[in-house]
Amino acid sequence: MIELHDITKTYHMGDVDIEVLSGVSLSIGQGQLIAIMGPSGSGKSTLMNILGCLDRPTSGRYSFETREISALDDDELAHVRNAKIGFVFQSFNLLPRYSALKNVEMPLIYSGIPARKRTERAVPVLRQVGLADRMHHKPTELSGGQQQRVAIARALVNDPPLLLADEPTGNLDSRSGAEILNILTDLNKRGVTIVIVTHDQNVAARCGRVIMLKDGKIVDDRGNA
Amino acid sequence: MNFIEIFKVSIEAILSNKMRSGLTMLGVIIGVLAVILLVSIGEGARVYITKELTGLGTNLLIITPGKTSTSGGFHPPSAGTVRKLTYDDSLAIRRRAWLLTDAVPIVMGTGRIKFRNLGRDSMVIGTTPEFQRVRNLFVDIGSYVTQGDVDSKAKVVVLGTKVKEELFGDQNALGQVVMLSDARYRVVGVMQKKGTSLGWDVDDVIFIPVTSGQELFDTDSLFEILASTPRAEDVDRAIGQIKDILIRRHAHKEDFTIQTQGAMLSTMNTILGVLTAVLGGIAGISLVVGGIGIMNIMLVSVRERTREIGIRKAIGARNSDIMAQFMIEAVTLSGVGGIIGILLGVGLALVIPLFVTVLPTSVSVWSIVMAFSFSMAVGIFFGVYPARKASLQDPIQALRYE
Numbered sequence: 001m002i003e004l005h006d007i008t009k010t011y012h013m014g015d016v017d018i019e020v021l022s023g024v025s026l027s028i029g030q031g032q033l034i035a036i037m038g039p040s041g042s043g044k045s046t047l048m049n050i051l052g053c054l055d056r057p058t059s060g061r062y063s064f065e066t067r068e069i070s071a072l073d074d075d076e077l078a079h080v081r082n083a084k085i086g087f088v089f090q091s092f093n094l095l096p097r098y099s100a101l102k103n104v105e106m107p108l109i110y111s112g113i114p115a116r117k118r119t120e121r122a123v124p125v126l127r128q129v130g131l132a133d134r135m136h137h138k139p140t141e142l143s144g145g146q147q148q149r150v151a152i153a154r155a156l157v158n159d160p161p162l163l164l165a166d167e168p169t170g171n172l173d174s175r176s177g178a179e180i181l182n183i184l185t186d187l188n189k190r191g192v193t194i195v196i197v198t199h200d201q202n203v204a205a206r207c208g209r210v211i212m213l214k215d216g217k218i219v220d221d222r223g224n225a
Numbered sequence: 226m227n228f229i230e231i232f233k234v235s236i237e238a239i240l241s242n243k244m245r246s247g248l249t250m251l252g253v254i255i256g257v258l259a260v261i262l263l264v265s266i267g268e269g270a271r272v273y274i275t276k277e278l279t280g281l282g283t284n285l286l287i288i289t290p291g292k293t294s295t296s297g298g299f300h301p302p303s304a305g306t307v308r309k310l311t312y313d314d315s316l317a318i319r320r321r322a323w324l325l326t327d328a329v330p331i332v333m334g335t336g337r338i339k340f341r342n343l344g345r346d347s348m349v350i351g352t353t354p355e356f357q358r359v360r361n362l363f364v365d366i367g368s369y370v371t372q373g374d375v376d377s378k379a380k381v382v383v384l385g386t387k388v389k390e391e392l393f394g395d396q397n398a399l400g401q402v403v404m405l406s407d408a409r410y411r412v413v414g415v416m417q418k419k420g421t422s423l424g425w426d427v428d429d430v431i432f433i434p435v436t437s438g439q440e441l442f443d444t445d446s447l448f449e450i451l452a453s454t455p456r457a458e459d460v461d462r463a464i465g466q467i468k469d470i471l472i473r474r475h476a477h478k479e480d481f482t483i484q485t486q487g488a489m490l491s492t493m494n495t496i497l498g499v500l501t502a503v504l505g506g507i508a509g510i511s512l513v514v515g516g517i518g519i520m521n522i523m524l525v526s527v528r529e530r531t532r533e534i535g536i537r538k539a540i541g542a543r544n545s546d547i548m549a550q551f552m553i554e555a556v557t558l559s560g561v562g563g564i565i566g567i568l569l570g571v572g573l574a575l576v577i578p579l580f581v582t583v584l585p586t587s588v589s590v591w592s593i594v595m596a597f598s599f600s601m602a603v604g605i606f607f608g609v610y611p612a613r614k615a616s617l618q619d620p621i622q623a624l625r626y627e
Binding site for chain 1 (some may be wrong): 227230234237238241532533535536537538539540541542543544545546618
């Protein structure tokens with residue numbers, strides 16, 4: 001589904017060029033559950049941003065479902081993010097002014113879906129993550145685990161083939177973290193391709209494939225079937 | 226993403242910070258209010274003066290002695306060679322300038338009028354009967370100065386209502402004898418009440434025959450001659466006739482000036498138009514200041530919502546969606562502020578004359594349209610920079626922003 005070929009990413013910090021990714025090649029198949037691990041500064045977040053079309057590689061090729069991503073302009077990237085990719089962040093990143101339901105509906109606004117249809121689609125997804133009775137609450141009225149479930153619902157509402165999770169359990173206690181992990185593995189069983197960036201060995205243990213990054217290079221890639 | 230959705234998002238953002246949005250709008254409200262109010266005061270002055278002047282008749286011609294040149298430059302005084310305007314001049318004009326309906330000689334000065342122990346300094350105007358028609362001022366009780374009075378230099382006087390009230394109170398003044406300077410005059414009439422016109426209290430005036438007036442002021446000349454034509458199109462030809470007659474009578478010298486009410490009116494209109502534009506311009510500056518307020522608050526708002534921008538971009542908002550969201554917010558602030566400013570400005574413009582009678586106002590549609598379009602333009606102009614800044618945020622940086 002995803003092919004990365006010789007991806008590099010260089011940041012300019014003043015006069016110094018810092019190469020964060022140096023020649024990452026990677027292929028991700030439909031329905032995989034992948035953990036990306038590695039020490040701080042190994043380039044996992046950058047790799048995640050490139051996979052998520054939030055950032056462009058300095059060089060290399062990235063194709064997503066046979067589309068060449070590196071050739072797309074800003075608006076086309078926004079469309080890919082909207083329709084093809086769901087994001088789950090460590091800090092949830094919900095909009096505090098809006099209810100859980102409105103937060104989940106948000107991506108559908110940018111897909112141009114009318115208001116009634118949005119609610120029709122958002123409610124079942126919230127039910128799926130077990131928040132049917134909380135959907136009119138604002139994020140501040142929800143626990144961390146509940147907020148992350150809202151964020152997962154938001155990521156899923158447009159039925160994207162790829163879900164990217166950046167330390168999804170990092171801000172949660174172990175019980176909530178386990179719940180979130182269960183939701184993610186369930187989703188994977190239903191066919192959603194999931195990539196999780198994590199420090200947590202327990203999270204990685206649940207994933208069929210673990211990719212280790214170090215100094216911008218893949219040093220280990222276990223369980224790649 | 227359609228416009229209505231972005232609009233909703235922007236309105237929600239405005240409503241979520243009511244105090245701040247209100248204060249931001251206040252800048253625009255005051256600006257628009259000031260434009261409308263000041264322009265309406267300028268317009269009010271123009272309308273008032275136009276009304277007062279046309280009330281006198283735009284076909285009015287005013288002939289004054291001495292030549293005032295409009296070509297500028299220095300004219301050496303030629304005292305002794307300038308002939309005064311005389312009563313006979315006015316008679317000649319009235320007899321021979323057939324385009325004119327009236328030619329009214331006028332002498333003017335102040336005089337002390339006394340009745341028993343009461344006295345008053347008033348403006349004294351010596352005229353002929355036609356004065357009533359030319360200046361649209363009519364006698365109310367009794368009669369006006371007659372041609373017979375003029376011919377016989379009769380010592381008769383017609384009082385303005387204020388003079389009558391000061392000297393006689395509620396008593397009947399007709400037939401009473403008053404002292405004007407040192408001469409005895411008989412009151413034959415009282416004028417209609419008119420009030421103040423162009424800063425001149427028309428009720429504080431007394432009228433006597435022009436011949437008696439020349440005697441009173443010890444002069445054989447006139448202050449001016451008022452003439453009028455029945456039709457506005459005849460004004461220019463009538464001026465020609467008057468010139469012909471007077472030049473022949475004045476030893477072939479044009480030593481007099483003929484002004485028309487229409488020309489005075491257009492001069493006044495020009496002056497007051499400039500005044501109105503200046504007032505509007507000054508008020509416009511405050512509207513620009515209001516716009517800067519919008520830009521300031523939009524910049525704060527963009528910064529505060531950096532993370533929101535990042536989230537929206539991550540879930541699929543295009544740059545143009547973000548741009549539109551903040552543009553609509555700025556334009557809504559200025560547009561709503563503009564509408565409130567218009568309502569307040571028009572309201573004040575209508576209420577002020579009720580309390581401050583010397584300040585007539587006139588709300589013109591063009592000032593409303595202009596103030597509103599200007600406020601919208603200010604919103605767009607000062608909204609572009611913050612909105613563009615928002616739309617160009619790097620989503621990764623924005624998501625990390627605390």
